[in-house]
Amino acid sequence: MEPSEDTSAVSPVTPPPGCPLHSNAVPLYGEALAEDDTERWERLRKRFGGLAPVKVEPEVAAWLILGYEEHRQILRDPHLFTHDGRISRELLEGRLRPEHGTYPLVNYRPNALHNDGAEHQRLRTALVDSFEKLTSTRVRAAIEDLANDLIDAFAADGKADLIGQYATWIPLLTLNRMFGQEDRHGYFLCELMVKLWNGEGAEAGAADQAMVEYLTRLISDKRRRPGPDITSWLIAHPAELSDEEVTQQILLLIAAAHDPTTHLIGNTLRLLLTNMDLRFSLAASVIQIEEALDVTLWQDPPFKTLIGRYATRDTTVAGYQIRRGDMLIPGFAAGNNDPILRDADGNPPHAQRPVSRAHLSWGLGPHSCPARGIAYQIAATSIATVSARLPDIQLAVDPGELRRRPSPSINGLVELPVTFAPQQPLARPHRAEPAPPAPPAPPAPTETVERPRTIGGIWDRVSGAVRAWFGV
Template identity: 35%
Template sequence: MTTSPPDPTSPLAATAPLGCPVAHAPAGGPRPVYGPEAEAEPYAFYEQLRAEHGAVAPVLLYGGVPAWLVLGHREALEVMRSPLYSSDSRNWHAFRQGTLPADSPLLPITAWQPLVALTEGAEHARLREAVTESLARVNPHRVRRYITRYATRLIDAFAPTGQADLVADFSRKLPALVVCQLLGIREEDALTAGAAVADMISGSASAAQSNQLIVEMMSELVESRKRRPGDDLASWLLVHPSELSDEEVREHLRLALVAALEPTTNLIASALRMLLTDERFRGNLSGGQMTLPDALEQVLWDHPPLAVVPTRWAKADTYLGGAQIMAGDMVMLGLAAGNVDPAIRPDLMMPMYGNRSHLAFGAGAHECPGQALGRAVADAGIDLLLERIPDIRLAVDGNEVQVVGTWMSRRLTSLPVTFAPQRGAQKPAAVQSHAEPLPQPEAVPARQERRRGWLRSR
């Protein structure tokens, strides 16, 4: 049921992202993917599983629920692309047999709903078309304007103080404010929605209540846009030719919110942490050997915003990576583990600039349709922050930065920084009101020139 362990002389045994040591223990039964062992040192945990079981390992979820965790890059792509694995959770024997308790923290993520992420075949194609075509209507100039407006507002709030927590004051707030604008959610509700999503993803005791809050917010949004359509994703989904029901629109808005906020928050925070703590990163960025988008790709390789995606189920008995998978088994995609698979990255110190073959956004029919939006918020937001505050530096030792792991993601709890206090607001010329005309394409090179100037100054 297991494959041969990887070569113990692999460079992976000596180095891992975030400096996690590789633990060694005798092979045993399924290990829980939650708790101190897995959450404190996830990369050590992945390598321990890889040494014991190979590319696919048996694990336990909350309540002792069994599942498989895919650790191999090639095996993860196989699951994402093969029709043998369904995204419909009704295939899961835990649901068919009714063994999952009503208060399980797994339910907000895995319970079947009429979602593009949990359907397949013709139904998936219909829903996917509605989502992708509605997202295609988002004007990139408007997105840039929202990012500039809210990033400037957030920076203005802490710039005069000379200190900030870049997680609480920036990374967590910026995606919520931007994405909620695009969905049609009121600005005053954006940060509340963002906090609820973070709690739901964490798998806490209040995850179900936070999920219910998001459902209620989306229901109100659907009813509001039916009465008064706007220029936003909620309105576009309601009138799309695919004829989504009110429930389908509500659930896709909920999905878009969850899928956009947590990953983008983690991407921004991880990129800022790398910039402030990793001299190789700063040297390459300031020396012009890589751009900020290149740096984000490196972060997506080393610290993907979502570490595990638990939404695949085997439709028939099969073998994967030497493991025997039975029909109805949950097969979880280990995105973080697959990205450090020694079969594709024998030397983790080698840069991955410009290489987008990581697993961060998935692959196949369920590849993330909103990945360009996440990259845009992170790229433009970080660029503006560093342009406004070029002397920003970490206020604590890099080893003191607190990281909290959950069964699905690994997030920074804080990133305290200091800098020279700024007097008064210094809003860039790019900030515009809602009523002003869209930026013209000719304005883009000027922005790019400012970025190159900042890179040289670093």
């Protein structure tokens, strides 16, 4: 599929009168986010059925997938519903423009997420093969080490924010080690992500540039001095990825490890701190941590929605006429709570035993998450470590006071304040000094590395509109 022409200068096109998508579209942004998520999904389900027309920007419409079976139909058919946004009708007709927060999610990138067919298989295989070379023992040891570093930093305080001081850091620190980098680079990477999302103007731009330089330097170094790590394996893979493609796969992994895994950890910790039956079942080994994670993935998944799919030709879904190029947005939270999934006694999937893994939270079909194994391991080991270190941990506020990020996409807590009995840091001979309290910058390169012309940052630009979509 050839890229479309540049649409940045195209004047917005008003959709034709009577368009079934645009004429009935319900806002999924702004003041609409004040409504309880569950109530919103059920209201839309009652009104529209398994597919609902929504607006993700004032001018930009899409179909939100609500039904479990509709998710199975759409996500499993890459021939009829592509992940390549270059055919998006909203983009081609000028309603979706670069200044919109959802534009970077639609804009094409040469990674496994934005391709289908043979190209998708080539890029995905490189990722999967690289992950398979990681041993579970190596990954678990890294997570435990990093988790203990983070806990040691606040253990004596008797209180902590398990989002800002713990869950936010572990996924990227772990991934950084798997990239073949030292921990000081991992802290630097985490700090860059914070600045990318929370910074304004020049600060965010500088962080975006620093991310590009970090990745450029990483790939250049690994081409010269390969090691037993994901970066080197991607470079050496028979798929023969270019530097741009290696960069984009790593950016994809960073994006996937940051918010989704952070909030899988955070949402599961919240569940265990507020559901005593589940917490006691876990303590008594009635269930395993992986089952608790699946309960979270059913009822409180890190992603509520995720743009997107695009119809490759006119078709029909849930009784609606879908036009070629229409955007379809998986609604994982709504699909997981579809009433058709309740058992004969009316129990939802997350209340049934054993807990099924048939939830939608990892996606379905060719684009299902290739890193789900390491994500489970990061989340499970992180939760097990903090539970073992702080067995008397409890919420520091009433559960009703916990604040959610105001996002139509990310489902996570702003913070998770807890208290516990203060304790001293662990005595670990291999760790002569505690982890750095602030992330230092990586050392300057020993030689000048030319930045490839096509490499971009996390997004084409990090704007307030993008951050608003993700609730940061």
